Amino acid sequence: MQAPVLSNPVLAIPVLAGPPRGTYLRRCWYVVGWADALGESPQDRIFLEEPVALFRDEAGVAHAVGGRCPHRFAPLGQGRVLGGALACPYHGLRFDAQGACVHNPHPGGQLPAARLPVYPLVERHGLLWIWMGEAEVADPALIPDFAWLTDPAWAVVRGATRAEGHYELYSDNILDLSHANFVHPALVARAFTEGERRFWQDGETVHAEYVRLDDTLSNGIGAMLGRVGQPQDFYGEVTWHAPAVLRFDYVAGPPGTPRDACTLLPSLHAFTPETPDTTHYVWATGRDFALGDAAFSQAMQAALEHAFEREDMPIIRDSHRLMRGADFWSLKPLVLGGDGGGIRARRLLQRLIAREQGAALPQDNEADA
Amino acid sequence: MQAPVLSNPVLAIPVLAGPPRGTYLRRCWYVVGWADALGESPQDRIFLEEPVALFRDEAGVAHAVGGRCPHRFAPLGQGRVLGGALACPYHGLRFDAQGACVHNPHPGGQLPAARLPVYPLVERHGLLWIWMGEAEVADPALIPDFAWLTDPAWAVVRGATRAEGHYELYSDNILDLSHANFVHPALVARAFTEGERRFWQDGETVHAEYVRLDDTLSNGIGAMLGRVGQPQDFYGEVTWHAPAVLRFDYVAGPPGTPRDACTLLPSLHAFTPETPDTTHYVWATGRDFALGDAAFSQAMQAALEHAFEREDMPIIRDSHRLMRGADFWSLKPLVLGGDGGGIRARRLLQRLIAREQGAALPQDNEADA
Amino acid sequence: MQAPVLSNPVLAIPVLAGPPRGTYLRRCWYVVGWADALGESPQDRIFLEEPVALFRDEAGVAHAVGGRCPHRFAPLGQGRVLGGALACPYHGLRFDAQGACVHNPHPGGQLPAARLPVYPLVERHGLLWIWMGEAEVADPALIPDFAWLTDPAWAVVRGATRAEGHYELYSDNILDLSHANFVHPALVARAFTEGERRFWQDGETVHAEYVRLDDTLSNGIGAMLGRVGQPQDFYGEVTWHAPAVLRFDYVAGPPGTPRDACTLLPSLHAFTPETPDTTHYVWATGRDFALGDAAFSQAMQAALEHAFEREDMPIIRDSHRLMRGADFWSLKPLVLGGDGGGIRARRLLQRLIAREQGAALPQDNEADA
Incomplete structure (x- = not known):
């Protein structure tokens, strides 16, 4: 007659609202997902409350960069990979795996100096592993x-x-x-x-x-x-x-x-x-x-x-x-x-x-x- | 062409977030629901922003205790009744109608001293009535x-x-x-x-x-x-x-x-x-x-x-x-x-x-x- | 295997919670919607975080008044138009296009002095345009x-x-x-x-x-x-x-x-x-x-x-x-x-x-x- 209060089968989609609330270990490897689930299409994810875009370059190497375009904040992980670079789905800026803007399709075509955060990403054991801390101390030997x-x-x-x-x-x-x-x-x-x-x-x-x-x-x-x-x-x-x-x-x-x-x-x-x-x-x-x-x-x-x-x-x-x-x-x-x-x-x-x-x-x- | 803003047929499931917001009358009887809706399976409910577990003991007498297990906060009302006690669905601690832990299925089996809140519960007129205030002043004569x-x-x-x-x-x-x-x-x-x-x-x-x-x-x-x-x-x-x-x-x-x-x-x-x-x-x-x-x-x-x-x-x-x-x-x-x-x-x-x-x-x- | 985080096809119905959060230009014309979508039934809307009720009087002229009944806060835009006035769907008070209560169906029938906010509304180019600022400076010539x-x-x-x-x-x-x-x-x-x-x-x-x-x-x-x-x-x-x-x-x-x-x-x-x-x-x-x-x-x-x-x-x-x-x-x-x-x-x-x-x-x- 009355449904239980707590058993809600629907997972509400969390919206990132307000500033980050958690404190996380960052100098460590987190599992992103199955490597073969990342194909030609990029993926958009939230890890540790940060938007991350995942994509493979032309050689098939997987990369993780900040998932929010610095131009108009569009989700880069919903874009496409063109010439090995991640193209923003909104206005087409392209970023390489180092987070640099490598293509501006607009008149003039000057490359803005903006850089995306880059997250070390390792494909191992069929999984993608991401390092959410400083890249210089990312050590793949720490992957279990x-x-x-x-x-x-x-x-x-x-x-x-x-x-x-x-x-x-x-x-x-x-x-x-x-x-x-x-x-x-x-x-x-x-x-x-x-x-x-x-x-x-x-x-x-x-x-x-x-x-x-x-x-x-x-x-x-x-x-x-x-x-x-x-x-x-x-x-x-x-x-x-x-x-x-x-x-x-x-x-x-x-x-x-x-x-x-x-x-x-x-x-x-x-x-x-x-x-x-x-x-x-x-x-x-x-x-x-x-x-x-x-x-x-x-x-x-x-x-x-x-x-x-x-x-x-x-x-x-x-x-x-x-x-x-x-x-x-x-x-x-x-x-x-x-x-x-x-x-x-x-x-x-x-x-x-x-x-x-x-x-x-x-x-x-x-x-x- | 445009749906009315306010008429949303879906009742959002409220999540208890943050500390209690309301002030309630507690020394009184609230209706829980229909007595015959509480059968062999316990029920989990929120009353006055507090989780409550409802269950019947072996004699069929209905009881209400705090609905959050003191061990790992699982919803006790989603558990089972075993030997007249309410068993947590997560790790199996059992609580009696007085809120005492009466069974610890884990090695050693020591009974933790933790006690659940107990809410006076009366079955009358086909309804279950709960008293959310101090048990010692609960008077069933006050039930309308x-x-x-x-x-x-x-x-x-x-x-x-x-x-x-x-x-x-x-x-x-x-x-x-x-x-x-x-x-x-x-x-x-x-x-x-x-x-x-x-x-x-x-x-x-x-x-x-x-x-x-x-x-x-x-x-x-x-x-x-x-x-x-x-x-x-x-x-x-x-x-x-x-x-x-x-x-x-x-x-x-x-x-x-x-x-x-x-x-x-x-x-x-x-x-x-x-x-x-x-x-x-x-x-x-x-x-x-x-x-x-x-x-x-x-x-x-x-x-x-x-x-x-x-x-x-x-x-x-x-x-x-x-x-x-x-x-x-x-x-x-x-x-x-x-x-x-x-x-x-x-x-x-x-x-x-x-x-x-x-x-x-x-x-x-x-x-x- | 894993749905993208951000692409949620469902538009959550916003609930007005807490005090207004935005600062808006008010002395200007906002588009309400298509004029022919407002027929005999009123409409309830939220503009600039304010509830607004839209209705047509007996002459077919469209009006916008505050959308919250001052009696029990019911959404007036879910009511009916009776005798050219907007009738509250809850207890039947009726308000005219000037926001005055013109009918009290209850015994005695005294008209309460409460007035609804009135928003200048203009039907032009097949659209309804609303002015959310002071009525006395609403100038239809400003409509593009x-x-x-x-x-x-x-x-x-x-x-x-x-x-x-x-x-x-x-x-x-x-x-x-x-x-x-x-x-x-x-x-x-x-x-x-x-x-x-x-x-x-x-x-x-x-x-x-x-x-x-x-x-x-x-x-x-x-x-x-x-x-x-x-x-x-x-x-x-x-x-x-x-x-x-x-x-x-x-x-x-x-x-x-x-x-x-x-x-x-x-x-x-x-x-x-x-x-x-x-x-x-x-x-x-x-x-x-x-x-x-x-x-x-x-x-x-x-x-x-x-x-x-x-x-x-x-x-x-x-x-x-x-x-x-x-x-x-x-x-x-x-x-x-x-x-x-x-x-x-x-x-x-x-x-x-x-x-x-x-x-x-x-x-x-x-x-x-």
């Missing part, structure tokens, strides 16, 4: 290793979408795998709620590990592994890279199998802030069996898309809304054992941002969760 | 009498919806029945515009009475009473209970019939603020004739739903928008005779809120409208 | 001449819509015809990018002139003129009237034809601010050939509607969004030669507003663009 994404030994299903909610809520979600039992009951059963778990920080990564021996797979993951109803040893291994790029390895095998002899399903979950209220979400899961089986891939794609986009996203969106724009810590969240990963990641990110901004580092003072 | 809603001597048609506009605009609407002549011309004719009327306050209720003798019913209400084209004596009696629960008795009979021998169509109109811009609207109308006539009920349901949801709601929504968030009195509204009920109710509500907040009472200084 | 709109020697296609984006961005768009080459490639080719152009101010109008001799028409405009593939001399002549009413004459003929012997396609582009973020856009284009050819008119209508509403509007909307509510000048726009018209219009409008508000005039200090 997701080589399985393009390794022919792996079949990969994947997605990319926009999600409502702060990006840290999304990385919290992956670091606390216990949510799967409640949010994805058809896919993943007790494994991550009832097993052992461990959280630790290693340099600038944060790790979560879940271990559950000799238990029964839920039907969803059981079907994916062809082991419905068979007891297994499970391992869930999550690695968080600042600010919000995560690898999640789902590992399972018959009880007693050495861990490295188990079946591995590696996943990517990359979250790039669009605004403080919206997040670009790029995900993938690989398998090293049934490689040529299109029906298998289709079923796996559908199951994961449902889990990530129809189960995770709504509850994170609604949690975000119920926070009403307040700072996470100001709401005094109840901390449970399973938050040991998310809390570490949040505190580390806070320190990294503070360090980057030249502020004194806050004391590292985390509770042992 | 709508016994006809569940009395088998009455057939009831009813609805529940969300409406755009401040809740006081909605109670103003019922107290000034003269609007019916203009907003519901097919349903109700001159009766409430041209007749006699009287407004008065009685303790903490406000009353409006309309009397029109020996006039012709409009076709809509005439058809409902089976008296198309026949002159009638009409009476409209409205009782307002703070903050916005109204009974409206429509009374009609052949000229000269004693009032208590006339046909009575009692109505409930209950308005519960969701936000300062949106209102939960629960309505019902009863009859004590044609009790088993389903076609009659269907026609009556359709006519009233059209009147309340397609005629009243848009004009109140648009009036609300044209107020641009300003305080009602700051706009210096023109006061007509028909506002005698609404003005009394607004002033009384203002005094009740001020009293509740321990502020000095403003002088009662109302014009005799 | 668009006599061709109703001259039987001209066949006219036309439109009226609401557009997202600040109105000055819309007049900029017409004054810089070079956009056509990029935004309307099917309709207009190089003519306005590569030709000669000249910009000047003449009293309180601003002019832009484009001249391109002996070039080939693009297929779209070629088809419209029946000259596909034939070289032509082109002239584009734009006249801007403060604040945002423009005439655009498209002139073309075989090379060497005297300009006044060429074919003329005159256009109206009128922009009336609704809010700082939305604009009423009224357009028309005339021709003095194929006058009775309905199929021709239909094709011309479709081509222009596509150009103005599907090509211009989205890019202006997205540019507006990327400005994030900032003042145009504060963003330090890159000024190109083609901006000579828009810049002059912006500066002149700024001076006219400052003069109107009694402020000292800023120094006229414009770069020769």
Whole structure:
């Protein structure tokens, strides 16, 4: 009779209104999206509240420049690529990958001195990675290793979408795998709620590990592994890279199998802030069996898309809304054992941002969760 | 060629953004909705800008607790009831009707000390009533009498919806029945515009009475009473209970019939603020004739739903928008005779809120409208 | 895989929230819309952030009064005209064209002293023009001449819509015809990018002139003129009237034809601010050939509607969004030669507003663009 207040299937398109509201880590690599989704047409995106235009030059090399034309503020990412340069869709100024105006189609044709911001962009592992900080310190060696994404030994299903909610809520979600039992009951059963778990920080990564021996797979993951109803040893291994790029390895095998002899399903979950209220979400899961089986891939794609986009996203969106724009810590969240990963990641990110901004580092003072 | 600016059929879903904006009467009973609409699944709602989760325990008793999980702020009203407790849809903490965490499904299983707010909830007259103030002063005896809603001597048609506009605009609407002549011309004719009327306050209720003798019913209400084209004596009696629960008795009979021998169509109109811009609207109308006539009920349901949801709601929504968030009195509204009920109710509500907040009472200084 | 962020086909209905945000020229004529679109039913509109009700009296004369009823703030433009007066749709008060309440349908029937704002309204050239400043200085002689709109020697296609984006961005768009080459490639080719152009101010109008001799028409405009593939001399002549009413004459003929012997396609582009973020856009284009050819008119209508509403509007909307509510000048726009018209219009409008508000005039200090 009365629809629930919070479950709104429509993602409102955020309009950048007013000055930037968030503070972000900038000297790091954010995932833009799938490299093969950027073809001949440029793309317009918002990252960290900044408009960015993505395009490929004549050699097919992908570039990212400021997405707002300095002339009349048109979205450059809605333009075309002409002669390897990005042409504004409004009055036709063209900019090269260095942000310089290289063509003025108007009488006289003088090239204005205006330059677009240029964002280092790297194509690796089938993904585009963008550096939102100073170009001179952009180091592609810092890109986390997701080589399985393009390794022919792996079949990969994947997605990319926009999600409502702060990006840290999304990385919290992956670091606390216990949510799967409640949010994805058809896919993943007790494994991550009832097993052992461990959280630790290693340099600038944060790790979560879940271990559950000799238990029964839920039907969803059981079907994916062809082991419905068979007891297994499970391992869930999550690695968080600042600010919000995560690898999640789902590992399972018959009880007693050495861990490295188990079946591995590696996943990517990359979250790039669009605004403080919206997040670009790029995900993938690989398998090293049934490689040529299109029906298998289709079923796996559908199951994961449902889990990530129809189960995770709504509850994170609604949690975000119920926070009403307040700072996470100001709401005094109840901390449970399973938050040991998310809390570490949040505190580390806070320190990294503070360090980057030249502020004194806050004391590292985390509770042992 | 150009759509009207104001008539937007889509109700935007309000997002709770920023701190609460309104001041509400709290020590009173608000209508939540129809009791039978709350079944095995919990419900998530916003009342007075606060998230509330509604659920039934194993004995079927309905409860209301804070709707935001203290762990990760997920909407508890989207969870499930397990063992009579409300389970968070995100990480599975369970809370009982006293707001205590009674189950932690995670390793160790220690129960966190966090407690949810608990809102007294009463099921009466087929409705759920919620008390948004201190539980220790919640007195079910203060719930207005709508016994006809569940009395088998009455057939009831009813609805529940969300409406755009401040809740006081909605109670103003019922107290000034003269609007019916203009907003519901097919349903109700001159009766409430041209007749006699009287407004008065009685303790903490406000009353409006309309009397029109020996006039012709409009076709809509005439058809409902089976008296198309026949002159009638009409009476409209409205009782307002703070903050916005109204009974409206429509009374009609052949000229000269004693009032208590006339046909009575009692109505409930209950308005519960969701936000300062949106209102939960629960309505019902009863009859004590044609009790088993389903076609009659269907026609009556359709006519009233059209009147309340397609005629009243848009004009109140648009009036609300044209107020641009300003305080009602700051706009210096023109006061007509028909506002005698609404003005009394607004002033009384203002005094009740001020009293509740321990502020000095403003002088009662109302014009005799 | 991922929809572009900026291209949202849905125009959000603006809600007037909070106090007015813009400063507007008021002592001038704004285009309301097409006169024949205002029939027996009143219209509700927002102009310059003010609600306005439009209606015709019994003699068919169009009037504009304040659109918010002083009683309960209902939108008067959603009411009816009764006895030549505008009846409020909510409680039936009626107001005449002078804004006086002339009928109170409620008992007693005393006429309240409240008066609506009255806006001078003139019907001319098939359009309604509204004066948003003091009535006593409203001078219909100031209405620009668009006599061709109703001259039987001209066949006219036309439109009226609401557009997202600040109105000055819309007049900029017409004054810089070079956009056509990029935004309307099917309709207009190089003519306005590569030709000669000249910009000047003449009293309180601003002019832009484009001249391109002996070039080939693009297929779209070629088809419209029946000259596909034939070289032509082109002239584009734009006249801007403060604040945002423009005439655009498209002139073309075989090379060497005297300009006044060429074919003329005159256009109206009128922009009336609704809010700082939305604009009423009224357009028309005339021709003095194929006058009775309905199929021709239909094709011309479709081509222009596509150009103005599907090509211009989205890019202006997205540019507006990327400005994030900032003042145009504060963003330090890159000024190109083609901006000579828009810049002059912006500066002149700024001076006219400052003069109107009694402020000292800023120094006229414009770069020769």
